[in-house]
Amino acid sequence: MVVMICGHFQLSPLSILSSSSSSSSSSSSSSRLQLSSSRCSMMDTHKQGRSKFLEFPYVSAPHKNLMLDLVSKVEDRFQSQLLPCTLPPDVQYYKSSNGTSQVSLHITPANTHSPIDFVMGSWVHAELPTGGSLDITSLSAYLNSSNDAPNFVFELIRSSPTMLILVLDLPPRKDLVLWPDYLKTFYEDTKLDTHRQALEKIPEVQPYVTSSLFIRTVASPTAIFVRIQTEDDGGERIDGIIRDHIDRISKQVLGIWLDDCACAERDVGEEDKAYLRKRDGVIRNKTIEVDLGSSFPRLFGPEAAKQILEAIKEYFTV
Known part of the structure; x- marks a missing residue:
């Protein structure tokens, strides 16, 4: 790239001017x-x-390998369409002055011929006052209004060696009551709910209910929100669950999104495009306000959080 x-740039119009004179x-x-x-x-x-x-420096090997594989699958599919990340260096990687909090943020926009709007990946590491650390890794992909299919959201939140929260979803971009064919196409025909059901058969896996009503509102009916709590074994059991179960299920869900959503041929009229732009804009603004806007200041302080969030807003604006 x-x-x-x-x-x-070496073949830009400047090269044409070079023949006019020696000084020119x-x-x-x-x-x-x-x-x-x-x-x-x-x-x-x-x-x-x-x-x-791509370092993912504070997570276990199975956790890191999964993140690298997910990033690779998205980039391999859309390599020719994705543009370089242009975030400022101190937003791409930020470390708090006392060294207790770090964030790496990578946003890659797409060209005008792509159904992708942008892909956002990140990892966050924060030392907790009570000891231990909070580690969050995430990968999200957002479509533009040329395609009305769902987006992709993946997040692993680990607050101790024995506790993990998984968020995996294809959030809808249309009202599933008003557009029942949308529900059938993207959630019923793809059998997305079987992946949630498979995970919840594992004894240590329990449904997780977020306190954010907004997040619950925008999630799909097949969303995977689970909490995994294991015995105090130093994290071996959770790493095993990541390696043997979460890895496979996450890749299968991403595969469905790539094949049946992002690369689907969708006929989107001008009226639907206007609807999508309005809905996407509201949800993205709320995501920054409710989710990132509440957590980043606590992790990085108000000044650094404002700088990071302002950079993200440029991409989230529809």
């Missing part, structure tokens, strides 16, 4: 080199931010 973009050639060459250098420097920043994001 870096080579392609830097190469594009020198000036144009200098300008072209400056632009190319600036763009390549930006790409270096992107590479550094991406590398930091």
